[in-house]
Amino acid sequence: VTHQPGLPAYDDRRKFPALVWQAVELTRRSEFPLACTPEVGRMLQLLAAGADRVCELGTAYGVGAAWVASGMRPGATLVTVEMYEDRAAGAKSLFRGHPSIEVLAGDWSLALDRGPFDLLFSDGGPKRAVGDPEKLLPLVRPGGVVVLDDYTPGVKDDVGRQIWLDNGAYRAVEVPLTPDTAVILATRR
Ligand SMILES: C[S@@+](CC[C@H](N)C(=O)[O-])C[C@H]1O[C@@H](n2cnc3c(N)ncnc32)[C@H](O)[C@@H]1O
Numbered sequence: 001v002t003h004q005p006g007l008p009a010y011d012d013r014r015k016f017p018a019l020v021w022q023a024v025e026l027t028r029r030s031e032f033p034l035a036c037t038p039e040v041g042r043m044l045q046l047l048a049a050g051a052d053r054v055c056e057l058g059t060a061y062g063v064g065a066a067w068v069a070s071g072m073r074p075g076a077t078l079v080t081v082e083m084y085e086d087r088a089a090g091a092k093s094l095f096r097g098h099p100s101i102e103v104l105a106g107d108w109s110l111a112l113d114r115g116p117f118d119l120l121f122s123d124g125g126p127k128r129a130v131g132d133p134e135k136l137l138p139l140v141r142p143g144g145v146v147v148l149d150d151y152t153p154g155v156k157d158d159v160g161r162q163i164w165l166d167n168g169a170y171r172a173v174e175v176p177l178t179p180d181t182a183v184i185l186a187t188r189r
Contacts, residue, residue, distance in 0.1 A: 006037035006063070017045075017070040019098075020063060026094055027061040032087070035063035036123065039177040040149045044121060045071035047145055048078075051118035055139055056080035057108040058124015062091040068121070069101055076100060079114050083107055083124065116141035122148060128160030133167045133186070140188040146170070151182040 010016060010024040020041060027035050036044070044064060048054055048071035056065055059082035068078050081104045082088040088105035095101040104110045108125030115138050126132035127148055140146055151161055153176045164172040164184045172186035 006035045006040070007033060009038050010035070010063075016041075017066065019066040019069060019094075023062040023066040023091075023094060026090055027063060030061055030087070030090055032061055034060060036067065036121075036149060037177070037181060039181065040064070040147075040183060041067035043175075043177065043183060044068050044147060047119050047147065048072045048076070051145075052076050053117045054078040054119045054121075055111050055114065055117040056121045056123060057111060057126075058082065058122070059091045059103055060087055060124070062094045062103075064121055064123060065091065065095070065101060065103075068119075069095075069098060072100060078102070079104060079111060079117075081106065081108050081111050081125070112138055115139040116144060118144050120144065120146045122146060128163070130159065130163055133163055133170060137169060137188065142188050144188050146184075146186040146188070148184040148186070149181075151184060152180060153182045
């Protein structure tokens with residue numbers, strides 16, 4: 001298990017979708033240190049192209065949400081939930097003018113009323129504890145995909161990984177994205 005703040009990797013605005021860069025700038029202005037890495041962002045962008053309904057748990061200042069939005073096809077929607085009012089307010093203001101993105105302020109469980117989704121990025125919701133994959137089941141349609149980031153390849157005896165890889169309700173694989181980072185992709189059976 002690692003803590004991999006993605007923000008320093010956003011070094012040149014020309015490499016990123018405009019909305020992603022705006023979210024990065026908002027995150028920096030807000031002095032918040034965390035955002036998904038560009039590699040995770042590109043995976044979210046890719047997966048969003050095949051989803052009509054997307055959900056993110058843990059918006060922060062919208063970097064992951066902006067990556068998802070940059071990949072969504074017309075008609076697709078994203079609901080993203082952030083526990084802290086100030087972060088949710090910042091993201092809401094960033095996505096003003098993007099009616100396909102809805103930011104909810106409150107606990108991740110607010111999304112339970114909106115599910116199931118085709119694609120779920122659980123970044124501030126249930127993720128690593130025993131029982132967490134089961135909590136997310138109502139948010140994922142059968143065949144829907146869950147993305148979990150911040151894993152380190154090769155770590156043994158990591159409960160936060162095994163709860164996904166050994167779970168009978170999902171098929172899950174660990175996918176290295178860089179030499180030091182991996183995501184778990186899970187699909188609901
Ligand atoms: C790592 S940051 C999210 C980064 C963002 N997803 C991105 O890709 O840029 C995790 C966020 O989850 C939020 N969070 C933590 N617990 C939460 C909960 N129970 N419900 C909703 N959001 C939560 C935190 O406030 C924090 O802003």
